[in-house]
Amino acid sequence: MNLLDYLPSVPDFPKPGILFKDISPLLADQKAFSYAIDKLYALSDFCEFDFVLGIESRGFIFATALAQVSQKGLVLARKPNKLPNQVYSESYGLEYGSDTLEIQQAILPKNAKVLLIDDVLATGGTLIAGANLVKKAGAQVAGTLVLLEILDLMGSQRLAQANIDSKSLIQI
Numbered sequence: 001m002n003l004l005d006y007l008p009s010v011p012d013f014p015k016p017g018i019l020f021k022d023i024s025p026l027l028a029d030q031k032a033f034s035y036a037i038d039k040l041y042a043l044s045d046f047c048e049f050d051f052v053l054g055i056e057s058r059g060f061i062f063a064t065a066l067a068q069v070s071q072k073g074l075v076l077a078r079k080p081n082k083l084p085n086q087v088y089s090e091s092y093g094l095e096y097g098s099d100t101l102e103i104q105q106a107i108l109p110k111n112a113k114v115l116l117i118d119d120v121l122a123t124g125g126t127l128i129a130g131a132n133l134v135k136k137a138g139a140q141v142a143g144t145l146v147l148l149e150i151l152d153l154m155g156s157q158r159l160a161q162a163n164i165d166s167k168s169l170i171q172i
């Protein structure tokens with residue numbers, strides 16, 4: 001199965017100059033979605049992990065499925081002011097704009113090994129922010145895993161420079 005058939009490109013969305021990869025057709029096709037999760041699960045054996053951390057919002061979809069098949073806990077990295085109780089916060093630059101992610105301070109045990117999940121790896125800023133949150137919590141970054149990597153934007157090189165192991169299922 002060629003998963004790229006289910007990931008159409010949308011030019012100039014959400015801003016001019018961005019070639020947006022739309023995961024909606026993949027999610028809507030039960031066989032393609034299930035195949036993608038099986039493959040992500042197989043890829044996830046590049047590292048040992050106790051928790052899966054999903055990045056809001058499309059990362060949640062893949063992180064939730066992966067947490068279930070790998071029988072690990074799921075932790076949510078959310079946009080600002082969504083999580084109750086004390087949070088760690090990290091701001092970062094995006095391919096389009098800038099944003100902040102937060103995790104709850106009490107959610108990860110110290111030294112837990114955490115696999116970070118998102119749909120797309122572009123510049124790597126989002127996953128580096130997620131990794132910084134894991135470190136702030138005193139946990140360990142086991143690695144990062146995404147459905148799709150946009151090679152031109154050099155995200156995996158940026159992650160490697162930060163000593164973070166990364167894998168992607170599909171590269172364009």
Ligand code: AMP
Pocket residue numbers: 018019020021022055056058059093094095118119120121122123124125126127150155
């Ligand atoms: P980055 O921090 O630059 O690696 O961007 C990754 C984040 O932005 C992910 O959460 C993606 O959902 C989103 N993203 C960035 N570029 C794209 C793109 N071209 N198509 C779809 N999502 C993207």
